[in-house]
Amino acid sequence: MAGDGKTSIWWNGKLVPFADAKTHVLSHCLHYGTGVFEGIRAYETPKGVAVFRLQEHVDRLFFSAKAYRIPMPVTPKQVFDGCREVIRANDLRACYIRPLAFLGHGPLGVFPKNVPTEVVIAAYPWGAYLGEGSLEKGIRTTISSWTRLHHASFPTAAKGSGQYLNSTLAVREAREKGFEEAILLDRNGNVAEGSGENLFLVVKGRLVTPGIDSSILPGITRDSVIQIAKAFGIETEVRSVSRGELYGADELFFTGTAAEVTPIREVDGYVIGEGRRGPVTEKLQTAFFRTVKGEDPAREAWLARV
Ligand SMILES: Cc1ncc(COP(=O)(O)O)c(C=O)c1O
Structure with a gap:
């Protein structure tokens, strides 16, 4: 994202110009x-710009702060309103919103004593995360040589900045090998998730997805897809998934705020199903996009108007 001189960032409750949104190198x-x-x-x-499941994201931010014992200087309501404010201030339509609460400039001991928390929110336009055509054609993935960080070492249900060193290693390795995304296994060798997405299998018309005991981040898109599927009468089994099961699945797809619902057409040379977006994935993806775009009256409650 680049500032054009007009972009504003929300910082501890106030809008500041993009160029002034800086922190010290000793943060x-x-x-x-x-x-x-x-x-x-x-x-x-149709009723204007709306944020998808904003309350759930704000709740997860505050859960993550609690899990890492990061004191929050602002309230959930301020962050909720701040996300909408930053969209309005920057005159954005469809966009990505990035709230971050971080320990700022203070004593640099590992034990964070008297270090202030800074809370910032940025917003910017962002298209399909996994590349042009990925939502229609599906993507090629590889099993990472890196194991997903384990919940005995980190609160993996939280979205902690430092945790993403693990994701960065995995996605970099995947891209360097010519794949779009990595699939990480957990410490037991079961499937966990992508570097920034949850993973679903379609097996005989049902969905299967790993649970929190596989060290996943329980995604808000994952939850949305489970609920959308249920309304279609498609049940989801949340359980451990062995690596080999991926190769025999009828369909695979990723879910995530950035990735939305992205079909997976290959895992390390194994063609999944017909090697393209499968019918169940397409049905859920279509329903997901109808929901986020305000075309499903039954799920209006998931949309926060800007
Ligand atoms: C590691 C990881 N897993 C899963 C997800 C999907 O979560 P959500 O659907 O809430 O965006 C994300 C993205 O936030 C992620 O970074």
Whole structure:
């Protein structure tokens, strides 16, 4: 994202110009990853721009802060309103919103004593995360040589900045090998998730997805898809998934705020199903996009108007 001189960033409750949204090089988070963040999307709907499941994202941000014992200087309501304010201030339509709460400039001991928390929110336009055509054609993935960080070492249900070193290693390796995304296994060798997405299998018309005991981030898109599927009468089994099961699945797809619902057409040379977006994935993806774009009256409650 680049500032054009007009872009504003929300900082502890106030809008500041893009160029002034700076922190010191001795900020605690820069050294130790002591931050928590969210990734949220807003979409254009017939009633104007709306943020998808904003309350759930705000709740997860505050849960993540609690898990890492990062004191929050602002309230959930301020962050909720701040996300909408930053969209309006920057005159954005469909966009990605990035709140971040991080330990700022203070003593640099690993034990964060008297270090202030800074809370910022940025918003900017962002298209399909996994590349042009990925939502229609599906993507090629590889099993990472890196294991997903384990919940005995980190509160993996939280979205902690430092945790993303693990994701960065995995996605970099995947891209360097010519794949779009990595699939990480957990410490037991079961499937966990993508570097920034949850994973679903379609097996004989049902969905299967790993649970929190596989060290996943329980995604808000994952929850949305489970609920949308249920309304179609498609049940989801939440359980451990062995690596080999991926190769025999009828369909695979990723879910995530950035990735939305992205079909997976290959895992390390194994063609999944017909090697393209499968019918169940397409049905859920279509329903997901109708929902986020305000075309499903039954799910209006998931949209926060800007
Ligand atoms: C590691 C990881 N897993 C899963 C997800 C999907 O979560 P959500 O659907 O809430 O965006 C994300 C993205 O936030 C992520 O970074």
